[in-house]
Amino acid sequence: xxxxxxxxxxxxxxxxxxxxxxxxxxxxxxxxxxxxxxxxxxxxxxxxxxxxxxxxxxxxxxxxxxxxxxxxxxxxxxxxxxxxxxxxxxxxxxxxxxxxxxxxxxxxxxxxxxxxxxxxxxxxxxxxxxxxxxxxxxxxxxxxxxxxx
Amino acid sequence: xxxxxxxxxxxxxxxxxxxxxxxxxxxxxxxxxxxxxxxxxxxxxxxxxxxxxxxxxxxxxxxxxxxxxxxxxxxxxxxxxxxxxxxxxxxxxxxxxxxxxxxxxxxxxxxxxxxxxxxxxxxxxxxxxxxxxxxxxxxxxxxxxxxxx
DNA sequence: TGAAATTAGTTGCATGTGCAACTAGATTAT
DNA sequence: ATAATCTAGTTGCACATGCAACTAATTTCA
Numbered sequence: 001x002x003x004x005x006x007x008x009x010x011x012x013x014x015x016x017x018x019x020x021x022x023x024x025x026x027x028x029x030x031x032x033x034x035x036x037x038x039x040x041x042x043x044x045x046x047x048x049x050x051x052x053x054x055x056x057x058x059x060x061x062x063x064x065x066x067x068x069x070x071x072x073x074x075x076x077x078x079x080x081x082x083x084x085x086x087x088x089x090x091x092x093x094x095x096x097x098x099x100x101x102x103x104x105x106x107x108x109x110x111x112x113x114x115x116x117x118x119x120x121x122x123x124x125x126x127x128x129x130x131x132x133x134x135x136x137x138x139x140x141x142x143x144x145x146x147x148x149x
Numbered sequence: 150x151x152x153x154x155x156x157x158x159x160x161x162x163x164x165x166x167x168x169x170x171x172x173x174x175x176x177x178x179x180x181x182x183x184x185x186x187x188x189x190x191x192x193x194x195x196x197x198x199x200x201x202x203x204x205x206x207x208x209x210x211x212x213x214x215x216x217x218x219x220x221x222x223x224x225x226x227x228x229x230x231x232x233x234x235x236x237x238x239x240x241x242x243x244x245x246x247x248x249x250x251x252x253x254x255x256x257x258x259x260x261x262x263x264x265x266x267x268x269x270x271x272x273x274x275x276x277x278x279x280x281x282x283x284x285x286x287x288x289x290x291x292x293x294x295x296x297x298x
Numbered sequence: 299t300g301a302a303a304t305t306a307g308t309t310g311c312a313t314g315t316g317c318a319a320c321t322a323g324a325t326t327a328t
Numbered sequence: 329a330t331a332a333t334c335t336a337g338t339t340g341c342a343c344a345t346g347c348a349a350c351t352a353a354t355t356t357c358a
Contacts, residue, residue: 215317242323
């Protein structure tokens with residue numbers, strides 16, 4: 001480059017976020033390798049675990065994942081017998097999603113692994129960096145209006 | 150869920166990072182819409198701008214993007230006449246990548262838009278959250294060993 | 299009420315990605 | 329020197345994703 005300071009990809013927030021997110025996500029996926037879950041499926045399960053019964057639309061809204069992606073994740077989990085769908089009483093277009101007993105059992109095997117990963121990452125980060133990261137994400141979520149459902 | 154505290158996807162670092170990164174990245178892409186660039190192409194350009202001549206392997210290492218993805222981004226940019234490839238003198242397998250004059254001109258149109266986006270995001274975040282986010286990312290990059298090339 | 303607009307969810311299509319296998323050049327070790 | 333190993337980059341393949349168009353159910357409003 002000639003004009004201005006040389007552009008430093010490494011100092012660029014969007015890039016740092018993307019790289020960190022992809023690295024963390026890749027490592028996390030190793031924690032639940034063997035369960036044959038992809039990220040959207042994991043998000044569906046976690047949302048159901050948090051506040052079943054939910055609709056696909058609820059999951060779309062709270063995870064900001066595209067509705068076609070959620071739709072396909074729901075289909076796979078239904079086919080695998082982890083979750084079941086019941087037509088919503090309030091809205092005949094929507095489906096209420098909840099675990100089957102098999103799905104709940106699998107999720108409870110899975111959860112400690114994921115929690116372990118999170119705790120280990122927090123431990124490695126150390127208290128100070130963890131608090132900074134959380135505060136930074138709080139601010140970012142406010143700016144992006146991507147927050148607490 | 151029955152055992153343990155309910156799982157809160159919203160409090161989970163890997164998820165918060167992924168969601169924030171994808172949202173920021175999507176907004177940024179609007180800043181350079183019209184240049185018809187995808188993320189890998191942007192990374193190639195930014196790395197070349199920062200320290201040309203570079204090889205594809207340099208870009209792979211510093212951006213942590215898969216080599217096939219970088220290979221295809223390099224091909225597209227070459228076909229579009231933004232960059233050119235010259236066989237490296239030191240290593241006959243590698244190509245030295247650099248801007249064409251057209252590519253350099255385009256990048257210099259592009260750069261202010263991207264810088265503007267970054268500044269605007271930093272302004273909206275505010276000094277305190279920005280510093281926190283940067284400190285958090287510093288820590289995370291150290292833990293992930295994904296740092297300063 | 300009933301027509302128009304909205305919303306939940308699905309699916310075909312085009313595109314992007316990672317993986318693994320491959321080519322060709324470089325390096326290492328005997 | 330030369331065989332074995334390693335590395336840079338490319339490409340076929342399988343798969344995941346976003347978009348847009350679609351169906352069906354709901355809401356709005358005149």
